[in-house]
Amino acid sequence: MAISKELNISPVGRVEGDLDVKVYMEDGVVTRAHTQAAMFRGFERIMAGKDPQSGLIVTPRICGICGGSHLYSASSALDTAWGTTLTPNALLLRALGQATETIQSIPRWFYAIFATDLANKKFANKPLYSEVVKRWAAYVGTSFQSGVTASALPVQVYALFGGQWPHSSYMVPGGVMCAPTLKDITRAHSIMNQFRKDWLETTFLGCSIERYLEIKSWDQLMAWVEENESHRNSDLGLFLRAGQEFGLHKFGQGVGKFLAYGTYIHKDLWNKPKIETRNHAVISPSGFWDGSFHEFNHMNIQEHVKHSWYDDVPAAHPWDEPLPSPLPSQNLIDTNFNEKYSWSKAPRYANSPAEVGPLARVIMAGNPANAAHQYQDPLFLDVMDKFGPSVFTRSLARLHEAARLYVNINDWLSQIDLNGEFYIKPEERDGKGFGCTEAARGALAHWIEIKNGVIENYQVMAPTTWNVGPNDEAGNPGPIEAALEGTEIEDPHDPVEVGLVARSFDSCLVCTVHAHDGKDGKELTKFKL
DSSP states (O other): OOOOOEEEEEEOOSSSOEEEEEEEEETTTTEEEEEEEEEOOOOHHTTTTTTGGGGGHGGGOSSSHHHHHHHHHHHHHHHHHHOOOHHHHHHHHHHHHHHHHHHHHHHHHHHHHHHGGGGGGGGGTTTHHHHHHHHHHHTSHHHHHHHHHHHEEEEEEEEHHHHSSOOOOOTTTTTSSSSOOHHHHHHHHHHHHHHHIIIIIIIIIIIOHHTTOOSSSHHHHHHTTTTTTTHHHHHHHHHHHHHHHHGGGGSOOSSSSSHHHHHEOTTTSSSSOOOOOOOOOHEOOOESSSSEEEOOGGGGGGEEEEBBBBOOOOOOTTTTOOOBBBOOOGGGGSTTTTTTTTSSSEEEETBBBOOSSSHHHHOOOOOOOOOSSOOOOOHHHHHHHHOOSSSHHHHHHHOOOOOHHHHHHHHHHHHHOTSSSOBOOOOOOOOEEEEEEETTTEEEEEEEEEEEEEEEEEEEEOHHHHHHOOOOOOOOHHHHHHHHHOOOOTTTTTOHHHHHHHTTTTOOSSSSEEEETTOOEEEEEEEEO
16 A cells, blocks of 8 residues: 655755745655745836836845856847847956856855755765765765855955946946956966866866866766876766766756857857847857747746735736735745745746756757857766766756856956946837846846836746746646656655755755755754855
8 A cells, every 4th residue: 555645844945035945755756746935025016117227136135155147147138128238258258247157156055055965964875975975965075165165255256346246337338347457367367277276177077178078978977087087087077977876867857958048149140139140149048948949039938926925917928027025924934835935926838847067068068050169068968968867967957068168258358458348328219128138047038118217017037936936737747846846755754856846956055954855844853054
């Protein structure tokens, strides 16, 4: 007779606000899951009726670790609404801000959020466990300390141009509000070189960036691991070996469809910003992948609220949906997971749930139709063919981005024309705008509608919204909900497997996780990470 059990795990995610997970199990295997965003933010309502440029100040405060990505989207939305002109320097400095914010997040996420779970006692019988604990145990691991310390370096480069990090406002419609000096560029190169020497090549890769970027297939990656002891014993080499030994490739599949908006605009290809020309201008390519590649079109996006704590409205594109109207608080006391159960909406692309994030980005990099200035990297099409999506594949994708981003940052620093223009004042007008980018965690977009000189409607769709969103109107689960299905939980008192799935999406883990029985509410355990 099958043994049924329910677990409520709270919280499991978000840097700002909590993510709760409810899982239903049969004989220790998750058969169904619900993700619950447990905090209402309401930034769209804050923006209503304000000056259009308020988004440059307000939206970077949405997140304490990816505020630059919100600034990037907010300024781009006004660029398309106002028909601005962007100089090559402006596009370079925007890309530098986005890239430095993303690359700093890679070691911080890996050591402080994800890899510490691999030191869990669940894996104590594995041959590589002692080495994993030595390096990646929280706070005391040798690589934990060096990796988290090194993560502070790239945002020093961001602060050189943005004035501060986080919550900068240096990107504005028409360009950027800074004009760096030769000293700034030289210092930025020096800081990134320190990041390379302190962590990227020495601790993480065990080889030069150039050698790593030669890898184009899974077999080549495995050959690289065994090429010498430096590769094998690097943190990436250890993850490749331990990830498979610990079985991370066997769970966390998800919906199998992927969406990327693309980012890093080529300095000469979007000087007159238009929504319809953006796909060609990006260096990190955009697209939708369901086994085949499709061109990205933001008009294919809708948000569902059937299972969200808002007044019911039909699924709609962000330009057409109303500002969120929360239900009265008395309606939220008893959560019914067959009805409304989350503050997150449920985004859908072409009526399908879609995973966003690093795995989506590296898949798009393998599109043979990519232009010459865009990433051309077939590695993850090969990895997907071997493993499919999983905790292992998703996490490896995040790590894989570090080397290429480093090269991009150095190249863009070298292309800045210190005698050129950085800002061209735009003419304000009413209209609609769309701005997007790829934050560290995935696709991020802002939609704005300006009427009578003020904001009529403002909609923000973050990567976390895509990945942790609830069921849609047809009952289809969101990406993390789907990824949890089929996961085997060895110990319900310590459901580390659920955490690994959520953290592979980088759902912004907070400090303490509690587990309690879903039927009687009795707390089973509490553990710190």
